[in-house]
Structure formats: C-alpha cells, structure tokens
Amino acid sequence: MFDTWIHPSLIFLLGSFLTPLFKGRAKQGYLLLLPVLAFLDVYFMPHGVYGKVEILNWTMTFGVADRLSHVFAYIFTLMAIIGFLFGLHVKSDGEHIAALWYVGGSLGVTFAGDFLTLFVFWEMMAFSSVFLIWFRRTPSSSAAGFRYILVHTFGGLLLLAGILILYQETGDLTIRHLQPNGLAPYLIMCGFILNAAVPPLGAWLPDAYPMATVTGAVFMCCYTTKTAVYALARVCAGYEILTILGVIMAMYGVMYAVLQNDTRKLLAYHIISQVGYMVAGCGLGTEIAINGVCAHAFAHILYKALLFMGTGSVLYATGTAKISRLGGLWRTMPNTLIFTLIGGMSISAFPLFSGFVSKSMVIAAYGEKHIVWGVIFLTMASAGTYLSTTLKIPYFVWFGKDQKIKAQDPPLNMQAAMFVASFFCIFIGCYPEYLYNMLPYPVHFHPYTTYHIWETVQILLFTQVGFFLMIKILKGKEAISLDTDWFYRKGARIFMAMANRVVAPVDSGWAEVYRLVGLRWIMIKVGRATDWFDRVIIDTILDKGIAGGICSLSDILRRVQTGNIQQYIGTAIVAVFCVLFAYVLF
Amino acid sequence: MLGRLIAFLWSAAEYLLGKFIVKFIEWCQANLKLIKRIGYLVMFLFVATDFFVPRHHVHFFGDKIPGFWSAFGFVACILVIAVPKWLGHIWLYKDEDYYED
Known part of the structure; x- marks a missing residue:
C-alpha cells in the first residue's frame, strides 16, 4: 500500500511528547487519534525487513514485519484504541504518557529484528508500565511498583546475560529460532518466561496488577505477558x-x-x-x-x-x-x-x-x-x-x-x-x-x-x-494467599534482620573492641606496622598482581568482543534513563 | 454538533440497555422455578443426545463414553474448588496485613 515503512512505535513515542499541549476535548481526540493512526499503519503495512539503522558501528533492525509479528501488532494497536477510549476521562497526563510509551515499547519488541533492539524496548516496557502502578498514588501501590520494577530488572538481566553469551558464541544477534542447547537459549527463555509470569517467576503479576490504576490495569493485562508470548513463539x-x-x-x-x-x-x-x-x-x-x-x-x-x-x-x-x-x-x-x-x-x-x-x-x-x-x-x-x-x-x-x-x-x-x-x-x-x-x-x-x-x-x-x-x-x-513473592517480601526482611541483628552488632562490637583495647602506643605501633604492610605488601599485590591480571583479562575480553557491544548497552541504558527523565519532567 | 448527537444517542442506547437488563433479571427472579426446570431439561438433553453425536477424533477413552464431559466438568469443578481451599486453610491463607508488620 505505502512505499515508506513507518514504525508504529514512533507514532506512540513521538506522539507522547505533544500530549501535554492539548486540553479538554482536543486532548481526548488526540489520544484517540494516535492509536487509530498506529492501527492503520499496521493494517496497511507491507511485509519485509525495514528500519535498519547504523548506530555506533552496529546495525539495529527495527522493522521485521511478517505474519507472526503482524498479527501481534494488529491486536496491540487495536487494544490501544480500546484502552485509550477507556481512559479518556483520566486527567493525569503522566498516566497517558506512560501508557503511550508502554504500548510503543511492546510494538518495538514485536518488530525488533535483533536481540539488542528487543532488549531496549523490553526495558522500555518495564520502566513505563511501572508508572501505571505508581499513579494509583497509594503507599501499597508504590511499594508494589518497586517490587515490580525490581523483579523485571532481574528478568531483564537474565535476558541480557543470555544475549551476551549468545553473541559471544555465535557473533550473530538476529532474532531467530534458537536451538535449545547450551546456556544462552535457556537464559533468554528465562528472561521471556519471567515476563510471561510462568511460576515460580510469575508472582509479580498478581502482586502488581491489582495495585495499578483502573485504566493502568487494563493496559498492563494486555501487553507485558503477550509480548513475552510473542517472543517465546519466535525464539523458543x-x-x-x-x-x-x-x-x-x-x-x-x-x-x-x-x-x-x-x-x-x-x-x-x-x-x-x-x-x-x-x-x-x-x-x-x-x-x-x-x-x-x-x-x-x-x-x-x-x-x-x-x-x-x-x-x-x-x-x-x-x-x-x-x-x-x-x-x-x-x-x-x-x-x-x-x-x-x-x-x-x-x-x-x-x-x-x-x-x-x-x-x-x-x-x-x-x-x-x-x-x-x-x-x-x-x-x-x-x-x-x-x-x-x-x-x-x-x-x-x-x-x-x-x-x-x-x-x-x-x-x-x-x-x-x-x-x-x-x-x-x-x-x-x-x-x-x-x-x-x-x-x-x-x-x-x-x-x-x-x-x-x-x-x-x-x-x-x-x-x-x-x-x-x-x-x-x-x-x-x-x-491473602502466599505465593512465591514471599521469598522477596519476607525473605528480604529476614535478610535485613540478619543484617541488623547479626552483622551490625558484630560490626559495632569490633568498634567497641578497638575502643577498649585501643591504648595509644599499641595503635601507633600497629599503625606503623599496617602502614608498612599497606605500602610494601598490598601495593605490590595490587600493582603487579590484580591490576596486571585485570589488564590481561581485559585483553582477552577485547579479543572476544568487538567493543561495539558495550557502547550498544550504553545506548540501551541511556534510552532507559531518557524514559525516566521524560517522566520526571512531566 | 454531530458529536453531541452521537453522544446523546449513545447514552440513550445505554440507558435503554440498562433498563432492559434490570427488567429481565426481575422477570427471572419472579419465575425462578421455570428457569430451574429449563436448566435441568437442557442438562438432560445434552447428556441424552451425547449418545448420538459423531466422534471423529478420538484422543483417549473419555472421548468414547457418552456423557463423559458432564462428569468431567462436575468433578473438575469440585476439585478446582476443594484442593486450593484445603491448601488455603492449612497453609496459604494469611491475614491481609501479613506483609505489613
């Protein structure tokens, strides 16, 4: 139909910046127009590979449109129309913008052609959807939001670890079906199934969704898990x-x-x-x-x-x-x-x-x-x-x-x-x-x-x-009923109790011992001794041993990696922080 | 102008839909016995006619027994309620402020 291929995420992401400019009815019309445009874009989309962008000596592929990605993009944009219609009465700009970024992220994942593009949009989804929980503005929802983002960060790290190992092993990050052998495919799968809420990694979902705002929950129940299902269907x-x-x-x-x-x-x-x-x-x-x-x-x-x-x-x-x-x-x-x-x-x-x-x-x-x-x-x-x-x-x-x-x-x-x-x-x-x-x-x-x-x-x-x-x-x-979120809700508390009751007393106990035994001359002698120890022994070890070791290790790493990948991750993290900044500004 | 007309028609339609649903539920509550009888009849008919339904894809023994899925539905429902409720009472249920001390 059209010769140019427009990424539907762009409509949501760029569109979000103009949202605060509109008021009243105009804003409502604008909020409906964005998903409708994206839906038409997806509806008339030609199939093929589009949107190859060179960034820092790395080719990011943003647009792989085939029958599998098309059906998911179709329903994601259709749902966006329904979701924004449902949320039209909401006054808070932040909530709309969070939803726009969230939907944009899921479409980015759907059309991603390589794993790092997927990872960038994957994190964008996590960091924008958490605001749909926080905008409920109750103490329990803000706590639930923090748990949600921590669990998703963990899942994102699993995914990233899998991607890095995959790159090291094959040197190819194109999104494709991976044979289920070795560590990398299973780490990537774990990253995906955490988002798909597969137990025992799925307790974040019933923990977070009931805490979201009325409209936020409508968006959340559609995108995170289904994007993960899409990724599983394609890769695993x-x-x-x-x-x-x-x-x-x-x-x-x-x-x-x-x-x-x-x-x-x-x-x-x-x-x-x-x-x-x-x-x-x-x-x-x-x-x-x-x-x-x-x-x-x-x-x-x-x-x-x-x-x-x-x-x-x-x-x-x-x-x-x-x-x-x-x-x-x-x-x-x-x-x-x-x-x-x-x-x-x-x-x-x-x-x-x-x-x-x-x-x-x-x-x-x-x-x-x-x-x-x-x-x-x-x-x-x-x-x-x-x-x-x-x-x-x-x-x-x-x-x-x-x-x-x-x-x-x-x-x-x-x-x-x-x-x-x-x-x-x-x-x-x-x-x-x-x-x-x-x-x-x-x-x-x-x-x-x-x-x-x-x-x-x-x-x-x-x-x-x-x-x-x-x-x-x-x-x-x-x-309430116990689920595996017990491990990080109560388990973390047990960890903190350990820290407070065991580690902290031992630590302050040492200080006490120092104070009691701390006769001045001993301190001076010990001070001199430790000074020598510090200068002669430690410095030697550090300079010759550890530093040298790290140097040669990084030499090995440099040979394994091209160097582009770190910059790439850097870009990913910068993108994530851009999302955060966007929220802080509004 | 057009927008207002659509909004008006829409709200009228939804008002009428609501009225209709309320009337329908009131009617059902007034004729509870009839509804129950129809329900029993429908259940009976489905089990009875299950003897004559053609079976093309037989995956396991249950597909051959007429009325199997009725029994399955009933047993599944009882199990899906009883097992988690039992687990809940001996282990999983906690006070609502369990995590908030």
Whole structure:
C-alpha cells in the first residue's frame, strides 16, 4: 500500500511528547487519534525487513514485519484504541504518557529484528508500565511498583546475560529460532518466561496488577505477558520444558484464583492461567500450536481487557474491588454486568464467544500429539476458569448479598470501550475466519463441530452445578494467599534482620573492641606496622598482581568482543534513563 | 454538533440497555422455578443426545463414553474448588496485613 515503512512505535513515542499541549476535548481526540493512526499503519503495512539503522558501528533492525509479528501488532494497536477510549476521562497526563510509551515499547519488541533492539524496548516496557502502578498514588501501590520494577530488572538481566553469551558464541544477534542447547537459549527463555509470569517467576503479576490504576490495569493485562508470548513463539518454539510449564501454569493460575478476594487479583491469576495455554502452545511448536498461540493471544487480549474494564468500573464506581464488600449491584450497574459477562463467557470458551475458537486450537494441538494429560489438565483449567470469572465474580459482585452500595454505570467513554471489546469478543466467536486469516500458518481447524460443542457445553453446565453446590465455600474471605513473592517480601526482611541483628552488632562490637583495647602506643605501633604492610605488601599485590591480571583479562575480553557491544548497552541504558527523565519532567 | 448527537444517542442506547437488563433479571427472579426446570431439561438433553453425536477424533477413552464431559466438568469443578481451599486453610491463607508488620 505505502512505499515508506513507518514504525508504529514512533507514532506512540513521538506522539507522547505533544500530549501535554492539548486540553479538554482536543486532548481526548488526540489520544484517540494516535492509536487509530498506529492501527492503520499496521493494517496497511507491507511485509519485509525495514528500519535498519547504523548506530555506533552496529546495525539495529527495527522493522521485521511478517505474519507472526503482524498479527501481534494488529491486536496491540487495536487494544490501544480500546484502552485509550477507556481512559479518556483520566486527567493525569503522566498516566497517558506512560501508557503511550508502554504500548510503543511492546510494538518495538514485536518488530525488533535483533536481540539488542528487543532488549531496549523490553526495558522500555518495564520502566513505563511501572508508572501505571505508581499513579494509583497509594503507599501499597508504590511499594508494589518497586517490587515490580525490581523483579523485571532481574528478568531483564537474565535476558541480557543470555544475549551476551549468545553473541559471544555465535557473533550473530538476529532474532531467530534458537536451538535449545547450551546456556544462552535457556537464559533468554528465562528472561521471556519471567515476563510471561510462568511460576515460580510469575508472582509479580498478581502482586502488581491489582495495585495499578483502573485504566493502568487494563493496559498492563494486555501487553507485558503477550509480548513475552510473542517472543517465546519466535525464539523458543518447540522447547519441551514449556509444554510442561504451560500446563502447570494453566492449573496454578486457576487454583490460586479460587483463593482470591480481590476481583482484579483473581483476574490477574487468570491471566497466568490463560497465558499458560499460550506457553504450552509455544512448547509444542507445531503449526497448529503456533496458530493457536496467536489466536489465543488475540482473543485473550480482548476479553481479559474487557474483564479488567468491568471490574475496574466497579472499583471506579464503588471504591473497592473486594468480593467480600460487594454485592447486589445488578440494579445500579446493569451494563457493566453484561459487558463483564461477555468477557467471562469469552474467557471460559462458550460457543459463539472468542475463547471457543482460540483456546480449543491449543488443546487440539495437544490432542494431535497424543499428549493426553495435557488435554485433560487444560480442559480442567477451562472448567475452573468458568467457575471463577463467569460464575464467581458476577454472582458475588452483582448478585449475592445486597450490600446497598450507591453506584452507577461508569462514564460513557468507559462503557463505549467495553462495548467495542464485547463486540470483538462475539464477532471473533461467530466469525472465526476473521482471526484465522491473520494467523501465521494456513488454518485447517474447525471449532464448530458437533462433538466439540457438545463437549464444551456439558463441561460448562456441570461446572455450574458444582458451583451452586459449593457456593458457601466460595464466599469472599478477607485474606491473602502466599505465593512465591514471599521469598522477596519476607525473605528480604529476614535478610535485613540478619543484617541488623547479626552483622551490625558484630560490626559495632569490633568498634567497641578497638575502643577498649585501643591504648595509644599499641595503635601507633600497629599503625606503623599496617602502614608498612599497606605500602610494601598490598601495593605490590595490587600493582603487579590484580591490576596486571585485570589488564590481561581485559585483553582477552577485547579479543572476544568487538567493543561495539558495550557502547550498544550504553545506548540501551541511556534510552532507559531518557524514559525516566521524560517522566520526571512531566 | 454531530458529536453531541452521537453522544446523546449513545447514552440513550445505554440507558435503554440498562433498563432492559434490570427488567429481565426481575422477570427471572419472579419465575425462578421455570428457569430451574429449563436448566435441568437442557442438562438432560445434552447428556441424552451425547449418545448420538459423531466422534471423529478420538484422543483417549473419555472421548468414547457418552456423557463423559458432564462428569468431567462436575468433578473438575469440585476439585478446582476443594484442593486450593484445603491448601488455603492449612497453609496459604494469611491475614491481609501479613506483609505489613
């Protein structure tokens, strides 16, 4: 269509600088215009390799557009339209700019052609999304934001370590499928699966997302994990360990969701569960599995955003998202109920809703490989999904015990965004070819067979029976549940206690010993002795030994590396700080 | 002008949608018995007709048994509730201020 290739990230990143210039209606129009432009850009984008830029003797490739990156970019920009529509009423410029950079970062990752470009945008995503948590402006959200950024820094370091080793081994950083042998591919995979929230590295997700702002959570639930899924599909397809981790993840998310009292935390655990299907599909790596991954990511972004918008609207209207404090909202927030239900029915794969045509593809991929336990556990997780998202949340929030809360449906733009997302959920479910035509491989999969419909409806109906039998047990309980974030929340405290109670007393004890024993003449003698020691022994060791060693070591390093890579990382870090500066300025 | 018209029509549509949903729920609550009966009937019909549904891709034994997925759905639901709740009570549940001392 167009001869010039425009990177859609540019629209978001450059566009963000002009955001503070607009006021009122103009600003709202401008905030909608940016994602619409980016969407059109992606829609008409030609496939090929574009955007090769020479920086410091290094070629960065910004634009690799093929069918795989195209389908992800399509849904990312479509979601950006819905997300900004949902957040139009938000006054804070900072929140909009953080979201723009976050979406821009995810598109940068999607089109990245080499690992260092990917890494730069990867970090950009982490450092911009943390502001979506901090703008909630509560003490607990700022603490959660710090934990979020620390965990992601750790994940980024894993990824960077993998990239550096890969460069040392092969000298080639083009993004490609890596054979699963050696340290580098697995370090890179660990960096990816931390962002995909695979347990035990995934506790950051349910820790951080419920703390984000109402609109921030809608953005966050769509981009970080799905960008990681995209990276896994491109680089780590066919890694056997992912088939196991994915299934564990699907069950783990569902099980933990049952324990939750905060609706947004419950949904956060269901992100883990749903991303489990995608990670599992990446692990299989067959054509139908990768198709399933893309289709499920596409559908998932829409219905999960819809669910977060629904519960976010409840939080917006009532000031709480806790199941134990909500109930009987159906009279006051009927539209939100319907939109949330559509999201719930999509995630639990009702026939005619989007989950039905996407989730079953991943399960079918397992069936095709005759991995029976995979089919059973993934189907079981699907029953659990229906239980928590479609039955538990609407029942206890909109029905259940009437708490006489004064509330009303949210502002029009929020409802319009929910309407658009609902429309797509149903549209994809009814007309799956729309989605299937975009997938990377030709699709030979028909979701609407009699058997598949009968299977799904029976599972859903009898899950419902189980729900009504056990409804007493499911009532919201004002408690939190332990997860692997214990290790850095309590574990860090144990470390600090060690430092305070053991190391600090020993340290001050030494000082005490010095003071007591510190007769002057001893000090002088010792002083002279240590002075000699310092001058003669230490200096010799330092000069000849360590310094010389470091010199020869760096000689070796210089031979291994071209020198460009350090400058490159330097650029990456500078870019990250530029992001930070941009926020401080506003 | 056009923007205002769209906004007006939109809000009217959403108002009517809300009204309709509330009326529908009120009707359901008034006819609870009927709803329940329809529910039982639907469940029965799906299990009964499962005997005649053609099975093209048989992956494991469960695909051959009529009504298998009904039993599966029920058992899965019970397990997905019971196992985590049990784990929660013996181990995972902590007070909400657990991390805040």
